[in-house]
Amino acid sequence: MSEELYDLETSLPVNPVERFLRMDRLPHIWCPGCGIGTTVNCFAQALESSGLDLRTTAIVSGIGCTGRVAGYMNLDSFHTTHGRAIPFATGLKLANPGLKVVVYSGDGDLSAIGGNHFIHAARRNVDMTVVLINNATYGMTGGQVAPTTPMSAVASTTPYGNFESAFNLPALADSCGAVYVARWTAFHVRHTTKAIKEALLKKGFSFVEILAPCPTLYSRRNKLGDGLAQMLYYQENSEVRHGAETKDVALGFQGKIIVGKFVDRERPTYHEAMDEYYTRKLGEQYVHAVVGGA
Amino acid sequence: MNADPKGVLTGAHFIDGDHACCEGAIAAGCRFVAGYPITPSTEVVERIAERFPYVGGVFIQMEDEIASSIAIQGAVWAGKKAMTVTSGPGFSLMMEHIGLAAMTETPCVFVNVQRAGPSTGLPTQPAQGDMMQVRWGSHGDYQIIAVVPNSPQECFDFTIKAFNLSEQYRVPAFVMMDECVGHMTERVVIPPAEQIDIVPRRWFKGTPDAYEPYRADADLVPSMVKAGDGFNIHVTGLTHDEHGYPNMSVAAQDKLVHRLREKITRNVESIVEYREDQIEGADVVVVTYGITSRTALPAIARARRDGLKVGHLRLVVVWPFPEQRIRELASRVRAFVVPELNLGQIVLEVERCAAGKVPVRLVGHTGGTVHQPDDIYQAIITSGKGR
Ligand code: SF4
Numbered sequence: 001m002s003e004e005l006y007d008l009e010t011s012l013p014v015n016p017v018e019r020f021l022r023m024d025r026l027p028h029i030w031c032p033g034c035g036i037g038t039t040v041n042c043f044a045q046a047l048e049s050s051g052l053d054l055r056t057t058a059i060v061s062g063i064g065c066t067g068r069v070a071g072y073m074n075l076d077s078f079h080t081t082h083g084r085a086i087p088f089a090t091g092l093k094l095a096n097p098g099l100k101v102v103v104y105s106g107d108g109d110l111s112a113i114g115g116n117h118f119i120h121a122a123r124r125n126v127d128m129t130v131v132l133i134n135n136a137t138y139g140m141t142g143g144q145v146a147p148t149t150p151m152s153a154v155a156s157t158t159p160y161g162n163f164e165s166a167f168n169l170p171a172l173a174d175s176c177g178a179v180y181v182a183r184w185t186a187f188h189v190r191h192t193t194k195a196i197k198e199a200l201l202k203k204g205f206s207f208v209e210i211l212a213p214c215p216t217l218y219s220r221r222n223k224l225g226d227g228l229a230q231m232l233y234y235q236e237n238s239e240v241r242h243g244a245e246t247k248d249v250a251l252g253f254q255g256k257i258i259v260g261k262f263v264d265r266e267r268p269t270y271h272e273a274m275d276e277y278y279t280r281k282l283g284e285q286y287v288h289a290v291v292g293g294a
Numbered sequence: 295m296n297a298d299p300k301g302v303l304t305g306a307h308f309i310d311g312d313h314a315c316c317e318g319a320i321a322a323g324c325r326f327v328a329g330y331p332i333t334p335s336t337e338v339v340e341r342i343a344e345r346f347p348y349v350g351g352v353f354i355q356m357e358d359e360i361a362s363s364i365a366i367q368g369a370v371w372a373g374k375k376a377m378t379v380t381s382g383p384g385f386s387l388m389m390e391h392i393g394l395a396a397m398t399e400t401p402c403v404f405v406n407v408q409r410a411g412p413s414t415g416l417p418t419q420p421a422q423g424d425m426m427q428v429r430w431g432s433h434g435d436y437q438i439i440a441v442v443p444n445s446p447q448e449c450f451d452f453t454i455k456a457f458n459l460s461e462q463y464r465v466p467a468f469v470m471m472d473e474c475v476g477h478m479t480e481r482v483v484i485p486p487a488e489q490i491d492i493v494p495r496r497w498f499k500g501t502p503d504a505y506e507p508y509r510a511d512a513d514l515v516p517s518m519v520k521a522g523d524g525f526n527i528h529v530t531g532l533t534h535d536e537h538g539y540p541n542m543s544v545a546a547q548d549k550l551v552h553r554l555r556e557k558i559t560r561n562v563e564s565i566v567e568y569r570e571d572q573i574e575g576a577d578v579v580v581v582t583y584g585i586t587s588r589t590a591l592p593a594i595a596r597a598r599r600d601g602l603k604v605g606h607l608r609l610v611v612v613w614p615f616p617e618q619r620i621r622e623l624a625s626r627v628r629a630f631v632v633p634e635l636n637l638g639q640i641v642l643e644v645e646r647c648a649a650g651k652v653p654v655r656l657v658g659h660t661g662g663t664v665h666q667p668d669d670i671y672q673a674i675i676t677s678g679k680g681r
Pocket of ligand 1: 029030031033034035036065135139140213214215216217218
């Protein structure tokens with residue numbers, strides 16, 4: 001009787017996100033308490049509830065701790081160079097508009113070395129979803145200061161504290177023309193899942209910033225406790241303010257975090273604009289691109 | 295496979311090398327180009343921008359050359375033949391992505407219309423100063439293929455050649471033009487599509503369960519699928535195994551990097567191409583490439599009139615380098631003369647292969663214009679008199 005009840009082989013429920021992961025690549029490389037894995041769980045659930053065809057969904061990452069996400073997703077996945085996930089994704093998307101293209105990378109990758117590509121893809125409204133995991137530091141290389149490191153926070157290259165202003169990423173995305181902009185934290189798993197789902201289903205350049213703890217390098221160096229302590233900070237200091245002016249959502253060191261959906265608007269995508277324009281200008285002579293052909 | 299007639303402007307044209315290069319790309323099946331303006335290459339993408347809406351291509355002017363050089367790789371993984379076009383400073387910015395293309399075996403074409411450097415140098419004037427950079431510019435060990443046209447006709451022909459070689463060996467391939475060839479206007483004959491041979495992508499024919507993205511075929515080149523085909527491929531610039539998964543072991547590194555090298559070195563004889571004139575019995579062989587192969591002609595003719603036995607070997611494919619041929623000649627001739635619009639790049643390869651057997655004389659030039667044929671002539675005469 002007990003054998004029937006506890007037959008582990010058959011009675012354990014299958015993890016609902018298993019089919020979205022490359023199970024043969026696990027365990028992952030992330031530290032205990034790292035927030036990146038939590039966001040991947042949200043992403044997988046968002047994929048599930050979005051009803052997207054996984055066959056035609058591709059993920060592109062740059063370099064860094066978050067840059068490893070592409071390698072764990074059971075999708076067509078591309079692990080590119082540092083900062084260049086967005087231009088790779090731009091080529092992928094424009095060459096096959098039928099693909100759903102997701103860029104998943106970190107704050108250093110997308111806003112420092114890749115910052116130029118970020119603003120131009122938003123400006124062009126290239127149809128892609130950018131999920132940016134903001135842990136306020138460069139984890140993979142040992143905790144250096146990032147364009148997202150809050151003022152006064154200590155990093156390995158700002159040993160006496162950071163004196164540069166940090167980026168307000170939702171404001172940057174908004175001002176460049178992103179059609180969907182949201183920010184959540186790794187504490188807000190349901191909101192994060194919902195936001196990623198909305199972003200995935202939005203046509204155009206959609207952007208979700210997720211604050212996530214890096215206990216190993218950021219928290220420890222700043223004496224902020226472990227991953228759980230940072231989650232408690234997110235819980236206690238986040239304020240949901242949907243539709244907030246993005247200029248008002250800048251982050252300070254362990255200060256208040258404004259979360260929510262800030263932007264949701266319509267604008268023709270790069271591809272739509274190109275097609276519409278050439279059709280108007282060239283009429284029947286305009287030849288629409290077909291998929292493949294190499 | 296033949297070219298798609300829709301892209302081929304069959305007939306005789308009077309166009310410059312940049313425009314001919316554009317037509318070569320379209321004839322080769324290129325339907326994605328990402329570029330960034332830079333003299334003297336811009337005319338290639340200007341013509342692409344004009345032509346692509348009529349042939350089902352997508353052109354995008356990216357925010358910089360770094361972006362251009364990886365956007366094309368995204369397009370390749372979505373199933374396109376793709377190209378980017380640049381010149382010296384932009385080429386320098388593209389180096390990391392040459393390595394990415396080599397490592398991920400992404401077939402794509404880079405056109406470099408060389409201008410005089412270093413740095414901003416002489417933006418509107420020719421040089422051949424990027425010949426070593428194209429071979430060695432990205433970090434690590436890898437191989438590439440580079441072709442060097444010397445006329446607008448060859449800008450058309452060799453751009454097709456670069457696409458074909460790139461697809462066949464899954465390496466980045468380079469069309470190393472220079473400002474002279476790019477801006478020179480001559481007659482260019484574009485043949486009917488059915489006379490243009492096109493190498494299609496090495497598409498994998500089986501099912502996903504039978505596919506390992508980096509399991510090579512007998513010629514050491516793996517077959518490809520594209521995003522959206524249901525194979526859930528993983529492509530990474532990290533050292534990877536046959537499955538495409540990162541593998542940080544010395545063994546995996548050794549196996550992969552050796553294969554990336556050997557898929558070219560073992561096939562060198564089918565890749566290299568050069569043109570020879572009066573090599574048999576020559577005392578002095580002039581080794582040229584690109585525009586220098588034309589400025590050397592009057593010098594060679596004059597030295598021959600003086601009674602010297604002068605051979606001319608023009609490199610069409612510069613990388614991989616035709617080591618075997620230069621080694622053979624080194625045991626037969628009395629000297630090599632190598633004119634180039636730099637202060638000594640390909641001459642180093644000739645020296646390496648000559649291995650001290652015969653003198654190798656550089657006729658260097660810092661660029662900005664072409665050689666005076668007389669300088670090449672003097673080098674031939676001096677070399678012919680030697681010994
Ligand atoms: S270093 Fe930081 S960001 Fe990287 S895996 Fe560890 S906790 Fe996560």
